[in-house]
Amino acid sequence: MTRKSSTGVSATRSTIRDVAARAGVSASTVSRVLGGDYPVSAATRTSVMRAVRELDYVADARAKAVAGVGTPTLAFVLDDITGPSFALMAHGVEREATRLGHLSLVCSTDGDTAHELEFVEMMRAQRAAAVILVGGTADTPEYRTRTARIADSLASVGSRLVLCGRPPLNPGTPVTVIEYDNEGGAYALCAHVLAQGHQRLLFLGGRPDHTTAQGRERGYTAAHRARGLEPDPALRLHGDFTRDSGHRLMRQALSQGLEFTAVMAATDMVAAGALTALHEAGLSVPGDVSLAGYDDIPFARDLHPALTTVHVPYEELGRLAVRTALGRTPDDPDEHLLLGTHVVVRNSVATLSS
Amino acid sequence: MTRKSSTGVSATRSTIRDVAARAGVSASTVSRVLGGDYPVSAATRTSVMRAVRELDYVADARAKAVAGVGTPTLAFVLDDITGPSFALMAHGVEREATRLGHLSLVCSTDGDTAHELEFVEMMRAQRAAAVILVGGTADTPEYRTRTARIADSLASVGSRLVLCGRPPLNPGTPVTVIEYDNEGGAYALCAHVLAQGHQRLLFLGGRPDHTTAQGRERGYTAAHRARGLEPDPALRLHGDFTRDSGHRLMRQALSQGLEFTAVMAATDMVAAGALTALHEAGLSVPGDVSLAGYDDIPFARDLHPALTTVHVPYEELGRLAVRTALGRTPDDPDEHLLLGTHVVVRNSVATLSS
C-alpha cells in the first residue's frame, strides 16, 4: 500500500476548482456530483470522482456554511469536564449530536463567568445551533439578567440557549431548561436514612448559594420535617462539590466532636472524600456511621462500602438537551423539563438497632 | 435593566452591511473598526460601535475563516470521555487550546474505527489546525497504514496529526507523537511490590493486543526478571480497562483458586473493580492481598485502602499535545516525546513479613 503523499499531489489544500480543472468540467458540476441529488451524466460523475480521489479533496466546511449548507454546530459549556457527572453528560451530548449529524464543542469555564461569556460570544460568532449551559450556580438577579441577555443574543442570531440543571429564567425568555430533581431525590434518600432509625444526620453541602446544593439541602430538611423532626443547624456544613471539600468538612466535623450517626453528602465526590476522612479517623462505615451520596457516579459502587446514593440520569440528560434544543422550531413554546431521580440502596447505610 | 429583545431589533442575524448602513458608512469601515488595528476617525468609530451595540452584532466566524482570518480549530478524538484519565487529558487540551485562542472539539468514538475516520474527515473539512488521536490501540499493519493515510490527508490540507499515547508510525509520516512511559512505570511499580516480599503477583491486564496494556505488562515481566524471577503465565488475566473487567477478572481468579499475594491492575479502574471483588470475597486489602493500579486518577485516593499506583501526567499530556501540534512550522522535524511517570505509594501494598 503506497502512501498518497508520494503521488506528487501538491501539499496545498485543493479547491473545488482544482478538481474541476483536473476533471475537465466546471466547478458547478463538481459541486453537483458531490451534492448527490442532481442529474449528472455517469461519465462526468466518474471522472469527477476520480479527480476527487486523486486530489483527496474535501469541500471546505466553512465555505459551505457561508453558502448556507453547513453542518450545524452545538456547544456544551460546563465547569469542569473532570467531574464524573459532567463527563457523563458531555458523553450524552456528544453522542446525540453526532447521531444527529452535528458537530459538538465543549468548553470548561472553571466556574469563571467571564470565560463563560467569552465562549458564548464565540459560539454566537460560529452561528452555533444551540449552546447548552450546564450545572447549578448562584441564582442572583445578576445571574438572571446576564443569562437572559445571553438567551436573547443567541436568539438574535437564530441560536438557542439551553439550561441544564441550572436555575430557570423569567418566563418569556427564549430558553429551554432541563432540570433534574434535586429536592425530590434528596428527600427520598433522607427519608430512607431516617427510616433506618437515624436521628442525627450530618449534611455535607455545597456552596450555600448554589442552586443544586440548595435543592438537595431542601430535600434533607423536608424529609426531617415530614417525620416531625427539625434538623439541627449545627449539623450542616458547607463547602463545594469536590472530593477535597468532603474530606476537609468531615475532618472538621469529627474534630469538633459533632454527634451524628449518619452523613448525607451533597455529591458522591463529597461522599468519597468524607469516607476517606472517616476511615482515617478509624471509624467504620456503616458500622460506626452511615454515609450516603448523590449522583450515582460509576465509582460509587467501588467505594467500600458501596455507596447508597441517588441516581441522576446524566447521560440521558445530555441527550435530551440536544434533542430538545435541536428539534424545535423558533415558535415552539419554551420548554421546561424535569427529570426524575431515584435512590440506589447499596451498603453504606446501616439500620440502627436501638 | 430592560431586555434587548424588546428594542424591536430584527430577530434575523444582522450582517456587516446592516451595521454599515445603520452607521452610515461602508462595510469596509466597519470591518476596520472591528479589526482594531487600523486608523479610523474617532467619530466614525463611535457611531459604528453604537450600531454594533444596537444590533448586537457579531461577525460570522465562518465567513471570516473563508476570508482567511479565522479562529483555528483543534480536535480531540478519544474512546470515551467518561474514562477519568481521558477526561483529565481533555481538560488539559481544552484549557491550552482556549489559552491559545483556539476552539477545541472533542469526539468520542467508543472505539469504533469507522467513527474515528468519519470524524477525522469532518475535521479535515473544517480545516482544523490539528487533530489529536488519543489512547492505545492494537498496533497492526492495518492500523499503521490507516493512520498514516490519515496523517497524510491531514497534512494535505495543512493540518497536523498528533498521536497521544498511541503507537507511533513509520518514520517519515507527518505526525507528532507524544507517549508516556507505560513500561517504565509498570517496572518501577512492580519492583516496588516485589521489594515488599511478594513473589506471586497476579496481573490483571487489558486486551492483549492493546499497546498501552502491552507496555504495562512488559514492565511487569521485566521487573520480575530483574530479580531473577519468571512470572507464572497462569497469573496473567486479560480483559479491558474498565471497572467491570477488573471485577470480573478478580472473581474469576478467586474462584479458580489461583495463588497470589498481590495483584497489579493495568489501570486504576480495573483496580477499583478488583478491589470490590476482593471485598466481596471477604478478603482484606492489603491484609490478605496487596493491590496496585496505574494512572493515578483522582479517585485512587478514596479507594479503601488508598491505592498505590503510577502517576501519569494526563493533564500535562493534553496541554503538551496542543502546544507541540500548534507551535510548529510545516518543516519542523516530526517530534516524538516521551513523558515520564512515577509511582505513588499509598496504603494498598503491604510488606510481607515472611
Place this chain on the structure above:
DNA sequence: GTGAAAGCGCTAACAC
C-alpha cells in the same frame, strides 16, 4: 446535462 454568473459574509488591496 453543463457552464457562466451571482451571491453567501467577510477582509484586503487599491483608489481617492
Place this chain on the structure above:
DNA sequence: GTGTTAGCGCTTTCAC
C-alpha cells in the same frame, strides 16, 4: 480616513 472592488470556496439560479 473612507469607499470601491476583488476575492476567499462554495452553492445555486439562470441560461443554453
